[in-house]
Amino acid sequence: MTNAVEMQNVTVRFPGVLANDQVNLTLKQGxxxxxxxxxGAGKSTLMNVLxxxxxxxxxxLKVHGQPVSFNSPKDAIAQGIGMIHQHFMLVPxxxxxxxxxxxxxxxxxxxxxxxxxxxxxxxxxxFGLHVDPAAKIWQLSVGEQQRVEILKVLYRGAxxxxxxxxxxxxxxxxxxxxxxxxxxxxALGKSIIFxxxxxxxxxxxxxxxxxxxxxxxxxxxxxxKGLTPAKLAQLMVGRExxxxxxxxAQEPGDVVLSVNDIxxxxxxxxxxxxxxxxxxxxxxxxxxxxxxxxxxxELAEVITGLRSCTGxxxxxxxxxxxxxxxxxxxxxxxxxxxxxxxVGTAPNLSITRNTIMKSYRHExxxxxxxxxxxxxxxxxxxxxxxxxxxxxxxxxxxxxxxxGNLQKVILxxxxxxxxxxxxxxxxTRGLDVGAIEAVQTLLLEQREAGAxxxxxxxxxxxxxxxSDRIAVISHGKIMGVMPVExxxxxxxxxxxxxxxxxxx
Amino acid sequence: MDPIIILHAGLATGTVLLFATIxxxxxxxxxxxxxxxxxxxxxxxxxxxxxxxxxxxxxxxxVVAMLAGGALSMAHGLVTIHFQADQVVSGLSLTFLGTGIAxxxxxxxxxxxxxxxxxxxxxxxxxxxxxxxVFFENHxxxxxxxxxxxxxxxxxxxxxxxxxxLRAIGEKPEAADTMGVNVYRLRxxxxxxxxxxxxxxxxxxxxAVSPGxxxxxxxxxxxxxxxxxxxxxxxxxxxxxxxxxxxxxLRRGILDLQGPPTLFGLTNPLYVNSNWGFFLQxxxxxxxxxxLVLGARAAAKKRIGAPAALGVPYIRGERGL
Ligand SMILES: Nc1ncnc2c1ncn2[C@@H]1O[C@H](COP(=O)(O)OP(=O)(O)OP(=O)(O)O)[C@@H](O)[C@H]1O
Ligand SMILES: [Mg+2]
Numbered sequence: 001m002t003n004a005v006e007m008q009n010v011t012v013r014f015p016g017v018l019a020n021d022q023v024n025l026t027l028k029q030g031x032x033x034x035x036x037x038x039x040g041a042g043k044s045t046l047m048n049v050l051x052x053x054x055x056x057x058x059x060x061l062k063v064h065g066q067p068v069s070f071n072s073p074k075d076a077i078a079q080g081i082g083m084i085h086q087h088f089m090l091v092p093x094x095x096x097x098x099x100x101x102x103x104x105x106x107x108x109x110x111x112x113x114x115x116x117x118x119x120x121x122x123x124x125x126x127f128g129l130h131v132d133p134a135a136k137i138w139q140l141s142v143g144e145q146q147r148v149e150i151l152k153v154l155y156r157g158a159x160x161x162x163x164x165x166x167x168x169x170x171x172x173x174x175x176x177x178x179x180x181x182x183x184x185x186x187a188l189g190k191s192i193i194f195x196x197x198x199x200x201x202x203x204x205x206x207x208x209x210x211x212x213x214x215x216x217x218x219x220x221x222x223x224x225k226g227l228t229p230a231k232l233a234q235l236m237v238g239r240e241x242x243x244x245x246x247x248x249a250q251e252p253g254d255v256v257l258s259v260n261d262i263x264x265x266x267x268x269x270x271x272x273x274x275x276x277x278x279x280x281x282x283x284x285x286x287x288x289x290x291x292x293x294x295x296x297x298e299l300a301e302v303i304t305g306l307r308s309c310t311g312x313x314x315x316x317x318x319x320x321x322x323x324x325x326x327x328x329x330x331x332x333x334x335x336x337x338x339x340x341x342x343v344g345t346a347p348n349l350s351i352t353r354n355t356i357m358k359s360y361r362h363e364x365x366x367x368x369x370x371x372x373x374x375x376x377x378x379x380x381x382x383x384x385x386x387x388x389x390x391x392x393x394x395x396x397x398x399x400x401x402x403x404g405n406l407q408k409v410i411l412x413x414x415x416x417x418x419x420x421x422x423x424x425x426x427x428t429r430g431l432d433v434g435a436i437e438a439v440q441t442l443l444l445e446q447r448e449a450g451a452x453x454x455x456x457x458x459x460x461x462x463x464x465x466x467s468d469r470i471a472v473i474s475h476g477k478i479m480g481v482m483p484v485e486x487x488x489x490x491x492x493x494x495x496x497x498x499x500x501x502x503x504x
Numbered sequence: 505m506d507p508i509i510i511l512h513a514g515l516a517t518g519t520v521l522l523f524a525t526i527x528x529x530x531x532x533x534x535x536x537x538x539x540x541x542x543x544x545x546x547x548x549x550x551x552x553x554x555x556x557x558x559x560x561x562x563x564x565x566x567v568v569a570m571l572a573g574g575a576l577s578m579a580h581g582l583v584t585i586h587f588q589a590d591q592v593v594s595g596l597s598l599t600f601l602g603t604g605i606a607x608x609x610x611x612x613x614x615x616x617x618x619x620x621x622x623x624x625x626x627x628x629x630x631x632x633x634x635x636x637x638v639f640f641e642n643h644x645x646x647x648x649x650x651x652x653x654x655x656x657x658x659x660x661x662x663x664x665x666x667x668x669x670l671r672a673i674g675e676k677p678e679a680a681d682t683m684g685v686n687v688y689r690l691r692x693x694x695x696x697x698x699x700x701x702x703x704x705x706x707x708x709x710x711x712a713v714s715p716g717x718x719x720x721x722x723x724x725x726x727x728x729x730x731x732x733x734x735x736x737x738x739x740x741x742x743x744x745x746x747x748x749x750x751x752x753x754l755r756r757g758i759l760d761l762q763g764p765p766t767l768f769g770l771t772n773p774l775y776v777n778s779n780w781g782f783f784l785q786x787x788x789x790x791x792x793x794x795x796l797v798l799g800a801r802a803a804a805k806k807r808i809g810a811p812a813a814l815g816v817p818y819i820r821g822e823r824g825l
Contacts, residue, residue: 053682054821072820074684089679091672092812098668103683107665152683 002065004029004160004191005050005081010059012045014400016392019045021215023059025193027160032182032192034202034224036236037212038432039404040390043195044086046212047162050193051083052076063160077103082158084149086165086195086403086430087341092138096120096131096148100155123155127181139268142169142338143292150178161185161192167201168430171291171458179205197432199229211235237434244465245440248448252468253282256452257303257421262311262321263476264298272298273309274476280421280452285443287467287484288456289492295476296456297338300425303454304328304335315421329358334419334451336410336427340403344410347399351391352380354398355413383412388438404435411442422446425456440466460489472496510757511638516713518752519650520705524730525737525744526657527701531577532734533661534694535674535813538580539595542727543602544573544699548706549722550606550613557618562711566621566704569711573703574696576602581695585688588817599727603720613717621645621712644712646704657741670694674811677818687818702727729789736792738799738808751791758784 005027012020019042027033037043048054050061052070061068063079070076076083090099097116101107107116117133124130129147137145146169153161163182167175182192182205196202202209203224209232211219219235233241257280266272272295280286290296301307303315305325313321315331328335337343345354356376360366364375380394387408391401398406407427414422424443428436443466447453457463463470464484471481472495479495524541531538538544552569556562576598583594621644629640639651661667669690672680677687709722716722729751737744761767762774762781774780 048821051682072684072686073682074686077684083682085682089676089682091676091679093675094668094671098672099679101665102669102672102680103685109664109666111663111665111668 002029006062008060010049010056012054013057018215023217024220025210026221027191027193029191030186030189031207032186032194032205033208034206035193035195035210038236039435040402041212042215043212044164047164051081051162080159082153082156083162084153084164084166088145090137090145090148095134095136097133099148100152127154128177141293159190164195165430167196199232203227233433241433242437245444247444250283252284255279256282256316258314260312262302262309264302264307264309266298272476276477278471278478280454282452283447283450284468285447285453285455285466287463287470288473289463289470290473290496294473296473300423300456303423304333332420334414334422336414336424338425340406340410345398345406348397351394351396351409352377354409355380355383358413358417387412403430404432407431419451422451422453508637510753513756514753515749516647517755518749519647520708520713520726521730521748521752522650522745523701523705523708524727525733525748526741527698528730529734529739529744531695531698532814533670533674533739533811534691535811536584536691536695537591537815538698540580540598540602541702541730542723543599544576544702545706545723545727546606547576547602548573548703549710550610552707553613553710553717556711557616560619562619562621565711566707569703569707570700574699577695577699581692585691591815607719610717610719620715646708646712654741654745674813677813681820732789732792736795754787
């Protein structure tokens, strides 16, 4: 078997960060090669070099044995390399088909979109990745957008695919489908580099594994046979990782959040919540299970004041539906949004400014008129240490942080305001095993401190290990609520498709 | 105050705004804000006028005007695309640079009479009652060119592959770049296109709509109105056309209002003191604000509005949104 890609001694530097240090990686033709590492280990950086987006400061690249030097992504595309980026590279105001056609020579001058919509539909059927080709990107859920990213590369017929956390936003069933797609692509002679933090996916699909730790290779192209998730975690983090955090038994307190018969529309103007009701008590985690796009995002937005609705949302006896978000914040709502880079943080602002985004209104950081930046930086430094946020300094802009560290910034900000209610949407998505452990521990600490927590997640295992009760959402309604002791995967799965109702 | 005359003259004046607005709109769609419109129009007006004077060929004048506007715009391109400097600062400087060059080289042009772009009727269409006399009779050829430019620009932006790339580089350049679209080159190109159309707008004044060279008074701030019009138009050529012609007619109507000593039996304050007219010249801007306020909700719902990356330099590999 020949080598599809050889990267030798690749080094990449950013101001204050050595992102890749003399990295070697060899991808054989027809193999699935997993690239693992903690958040910020340098995986995306290395792949961006291979995709022509970043330039290495030293080191060489070979594609199919030929030395290559990329000056732009176009050069990499010409070598048959296609990358599915971790952060969506989609034009929000354009349609799915337009995004797929970007940069191609066909169509000629006139676009004639309907014709290409049909081609996109054919491709979708072939790989089982469905999304309306005429929809604008901004109307799509995160999961659907990820599908568009995959379709973009498939449409170009690239034979070396880089998938930077493609499964992070997919539902379990979609992940299975994607893995089948990957296997069939490899059978057709394509080669794949696959990045994921979900180690069971790696053991299920990968042939070889390369592990990065803080920019350095700690395992180079070892065979995936016989590797267990525990062993992989050890290689990545350098210590043993607890895969299931311990939850203390405790009696829930009073009702903190009470949602009553709410209706709301999604961005497309279609009803997304249809008469949804639920309660969350202090010291309790209510897990919301369901397939993406069944109203989860809208529910979180209604509760945090970001979306208008009809019906009642009461937090500690105060009505907050259809009030400005500040009302929710002042009645003690913390929010860990689904989209951490656009909603959760201001990417161009420093870690300091991102962490004080809620506390700046009050002493000691602000007095309503001025902000005490000495105090703010102190506070930010403390949070950076406490939450182990990896960054050169608190002045680093949020956009330069890796996914896991960005999430920690949000958690630090939200938890430091001591919320009475915490709305957490996919809080561990895209995080490495160590960071997941840290985030889950933080959520449980908040539970013990008496916060009410609404945990919206697609990871059933996460819901089962953290929640006290589990509610299943489908088509904008709660299909049923059950104590976690009575919940199991089958029961939840059935309710997700709407065929069984269990009442509280 | 004959409405047909005002509308007729409004279309002619509006054609100047139309060229400038569509040019700026295309540049802004690519993500670059060029506030130097006034300077590029002046250069175009001067270059077109003096070329026609020197060669007796007004058509050659148009070509030179467009190249002059385009050449000046490349200074803005270099500063904002290559050196990634602030687009507002660069655009404002460009206004002064263009005005300066036009004034220096325009000396002695006042009072000259070079050949201008011919005025023609469109056979057949001109005889339609009401419509014919307003739209298709006794207009400069450039007015008819303007009619063609509107659907062409709309079609280009929304229905062609290069138009799709144009929209992409102004909305999310990194998405276009990772798909192999050359963001830098295309941005230069569309800054140039905008410059050419601004030059054409200038020459439309000096060689067609109000022939002559009156130094800075030649354009008298129409470049700034066009910048407002792009916003009024929400970056859409069809709305740009409506806005341009409407404002053209308004400009003309305002001039006409200053003529008669009495209006509806009362003394005309504009006749007594023409300086009141300066307030009327705000009208286009007030209308822009009104249109924006009234249209804001609909715009938010349909996600129309400024290109997301407008004014933001693109730097490959820079993390961001
Ligand atoms: N454009 C940039 N400018 C400055 N620093 C950067 C840039 N891109 C990445 N970094 C830094 O380089 C390091 C590696 O980041 P990278 O995104 O490659 O990590 P990763 O392994 O992909 O992490 P994750 O699993 O969270 O996606 C991080 O410390 C990050 O902050
Ligand atoms: Mg990454």
